[in-house]
Amino acid sequence: MPQTNRQTVYASVTKRIITELEQGRVPWVQPWGxxxxxxxxxxxxxxxxxxxxxxxxxxxxxxxxxxxxxxxxxxxxxxxxxxxxxxxxxxxxxxxxxxxxxxxxxxxxxxxxxxxxxxxxxxxxxxxxxxxxxxxxxxxxxxxVGASPLSERDPIPHAEALIEATGADFRIGGDKAFYVPSQDYVQVPPQPAFRAQIDYYRTCFHELGHWTGHETRLARSFKGRFGSRPYAREELVAEMTSAFVCASLAIVPTVRHSDYIATWLDLLREDDRAIFHAASLASGAADFILAFQDESDSGGMAA
Structure with missing residues (x-):
């Protein structure tokens, strides 16, 4: 495809995503439900x-x-x-x-x-x-034949099994959710601490999205301070990873960090290939996590 045609594809898709975000709709989570x-x-x-x-x-x-x-x-x-x-x-x-x-x-x-x-x-x-x-x-x-939405009762057994099967150092406690690359562990608050208990799983898979980027896994860069372009890119990848994994598990996706939308808009306006790159990385991260379903289905643990 000629260069101009490739640019047209990138620009047209990015323009559509920007329009959705500007109108307050996040295209990888809404309007599910x-x-x-x-x-x-x-x-x-x-x-x-x-x-x-x-x-x-x-x-x-x-x-x-x-x-x-x-x-x-x-x-x-x-x-x-x-x-x-x-x-x-x-x-x-x-x-x-x-x-x-x-x-x-x-x-x-x-x-x-x-x-x-x-x-x-x-x-x-x-x-x-x-x-x-x-x-x-x-x-x-x-x-x-479509997937049937799950109830919001806690726990969701197959989501719990998938989290366990990843073998991630997954810690529960405190009042914040985060991933620490230098020590390679995820921490999330206890499920009852969430206003809607289903948000616990959305948060878990967001942080596991970050976890896939460790140098021993998919080796993404974690450079960049809060508010910077690299930081926004990684958060965008984690947000879409969570949405893709949740959709696969019949859990309605949502936006965990709506305050990032303005930063994402800046990123997309600056680079019309950013959403393509982030979506590709998110697919890879979601596939990495969902590959552990075989382990969870068999009751085994990943090494």
């Missing part, structure tokens, strides 16, 4: 391959599903709908998602072979159109 929205919780998936979408595509597809009141988080290309025995209804408008990758041009391979150097890959960003299963006819019924 409102009475007029029937969209089920969960991460968006490709209905043909069952593969979960990641990074910025989660925000794009969540937004499209909620805006249009879709009944499912399953998405398909036009051809995939046909391959499953269905079809996109006439007049339905698709949603544009993006695919980022790298390739080595032929000229670069030839040049590298002549000089004995390593060929240099070139980044590209491709757009393609998908449709929610709700926009199609004739698809298998399993594509319309």
């Amino acid at each position: 409102t009475p007029d929205v029937d969209t089920p919780l969960g991460l968006p998936r490709n209905g043909s391959t069952s593969k979960a979408y990641s990074g910025i595509n989660i925000l794009i597809l969540w937004g499209a599903a909620i805006e249009n009141g879709r009944r499912t988080q399953n998405w398909l290309t036009f051809k995939q709908a046909l391959s499953l025995g269905g079809c996109v209804r006439k007049g339905e408008k698709g949603t544009t998602v993006v695919y980022a990758d790298r390739f080595v041009p032929k000229k670069e391979r030839v040049k590298a072979a002549e000089n004995g150097d390593d060929p240099q890959a070139v980044a590209f960003l491709k757009r393609y159109t998908v449709f929610n299963a709700d926009q199609c006819d004739g698809l298998p019924e399993n594509l319309f």
Whole structure:
């Protein structure tokens, strides 16, 4: 894709996110749970391959599903709908998602072979159109099965099991929630200390989002003081990590640090690729945490 087209994609998606934030809506958590929205919780998936979408595509597809009141988080290309025995209804408008990758041009391979150097890959960003299963006819019924929201009773066993399975040094006590990179531990207040007990789990997965960034795990940078751009970036990653994990566990996401919104807006206005980068890192962090579900399901502990 030409450079100008890539810039258009980054700018258009970032502009949409900025508009949402300016209007007081945080696109990775709202408006889940409102009475007029029937969209089920969960991460968006490709209905043909069952593969979960990641990074910025989660925000794009969540937004499209909620805006249009879709009944499912399953998405398909036009051809995939046909391959499953269905079809996109006439007049339905698709949603544009993006695919980022790298390739080595032929000229670069030839040049590298002549000089004995390593060929240099070139980044590209491709757009393609998908449709929610709700926009199609004739698809298998399993594509319309959504996650059921959990009650807010405490505890939530599978959330507790996942936290334990991570093997994180997870301490409960005090009146503040935080992660200490230098000592690699998480601390959160006792669950009854939260006004809404469901917030305990949202907070746990926010702090575990930070925990994934330790140098022995996903190795993100923790440099930057409160209010700085690096600090805002890491908080944005942790916020979205919590939202992605909570959605996977059928826990309604929320904003833990609404006072950061102004800083996030500054960050996005300054760099139209920031939300892409943060969403990608958040997907990686959420995947890292959710990979421990196998341990929690089997009753084992991670090393």
